[in-house]
Amino acid sequence: MIRAAVANGASVEVAIAPHLKTVSDRxxxxxxxxxxxxxxxxxxDIGEIRQQRxxxxxxxxxxxxxxxxxxxxxxxxxxxxxxxxxxxxxxRGLSPRSVKHCLNDLRTCFRxxxxxxxxxxxxxxxxxxxxxxxxxxxxxxxxxxxxxxIPEDARGFFLVRGYMGLRDEEAARSLIEDYTLGDSAxxxxxxxxxxxxxxxRLPVDPDVxxxxxxxxxxxxxxxxxxxxxxxxxxxxxxxxxxxRVMMHKGMKAAGFKTKPNEALRHxxxxxxxxxxxxxxxxxxxxxxxxxxxxGHSTTESSKRYIKLGTDSLKLAVRRK
Numbered sequence: 001m002i003r004a005a006v007a008n009g010a011s012v013e014v015a016i017a018p019h020l021k022t023v024s025d026r027x028x029x030x031x032x033x034x035x036x037x038x039x040x041x042x043x044x045d046i047g048e049i050r051q052q053r054x055x056x057x058x059x060x061x062x063x064x065x066x067x068x069x070x071x072x073x074x075x076x077x078x079x080x081x082x083x084x085x086x087x088x089x090x091x092r093g094l095s096p097r098s099v100k101h102c103l104n105d106l107r108t109c110f111r112x113x114x115x116x117x118x119x120x121x122x123x124x125x126x127x128x129x130x131x132x133x134x135x136x137x138x139x140x141x142x143x144x145x146x147x148x149x150i151p152e153d154a155r156g157f158f159l160v161r162g163y164m165g166l167r168d169e170e171a172a173r174s175l176i177e178d179y180t181l182g183d184s185a186x187x188x189x190x191x192x193x194x195x196x197x198x199x200x201r202l203p204v205d206p207d208v209x210x211x212x213x214x215x216x217x218x219x220x221x222x223x224x225x226x227x228x229x230x231x232x233x234x235x236x237x238x239x240x241x242x243x244r245v246m247m248h249k250g251m252k253a254a255g256f257k258t259k260p261n262e263a264l265r266h267x268x269x270x271x272x273x274x275x276x277x278x279x280x281x282x283x284x285x286x287x288x289x290x291x292x293x294x295g296h297s298t299t300e301s302s303k304r305y306i307k308l309g310t311d312s313l314k315l316a317v318r319r320k
Contacts, residue, residue, distance in 0.1 A: 029071070041054050136262055152215075153215060159211055172229070174190065175228055178193070185210060270308040
């Protein structure tokens with residue numbers, strides 16, 4: 001077994017570790033998870049993932065959510081132990097969504113260990129059922145009213161999220177040099193620095209293009225490195241709390257209340273899926289288009305918009 005592991009690319013240390021009677025500190029789950037965190041921090045430092053993502057991963061250790069397995073060898077973690085961890089998290093009062101996030105992040109850590117040849121395989125993880133959540137998606141008119149209530153010089157960040165479906169972090173990461181001017185605003189393109197390196201190039205919505213052409217110095221060289229959608233008060237990317245406050249003011253002016261992501265990205269995804277379905281496009285084609293536009297890694301995320309779009313075809317009405 002050791003020879004086979006070495007032949008498959010494992011180091012001698014890694015190949016021998018599962019067969020030792022005592023667990024080396026290096027191969028205890030906590031130490032391995034900390035190595036994983038260090039790698040993620042380096043990626044965040046160069047801007048490829050959000051710092052918040054690293055803080056979320058760190059939180060599992062800081063809150064003691066992984067304490068049941070911290071001293072267990074990564075080579076001996078199996079489905080039984082992961083199920084014990086799952087039930088332990090529920091007993092501590094965590095919500096199903098929090099339990100699922102914790103286990104998913106732990107699975108990501110194991111995949112990282114496999115990629116770096118510290119493990120030969122990822123253990124099976126127990127499923128976590130999350131009660132169905134019915135989002136409150138505003139209509140296109142409600143969304144327009146909310147966005148128009150945001151001061152014009154601050155509106156760009158929210159326009160690109162509501163009219164092009166960008167994630168918070170994607171809008172925050174967008175730089176001047178990511179924008180390509182076309183012969184007209186209808187031909188402009190935006191390079192989106194996507195989640196986990198899933199980048200994409202999107203045609204720019206006319207309203208977003210009009211805002212950018214009016215408020216941002218695109219097309220020059222000296223502006224390289226500047227954020228495309230800054231907070232006008234600071235000139236820097238929007239902080240989470242500042243954009244949350246701005247969103248709630250806009251929703252209050254529009255007369256509705258929901259989660260910011262549902263009022264922006266989810267509204268766009270649902271409206272796009274509904275419009276394409278209304279135009280008699282096949283379901284699989286709609287899923288593929290939504291997946292490409294939204295930057296999803298799997299079809300499961302895209303299918304949620306198909307369901308919402310099917311249930312709410314009235315949202316398919318174009319804004320113009």
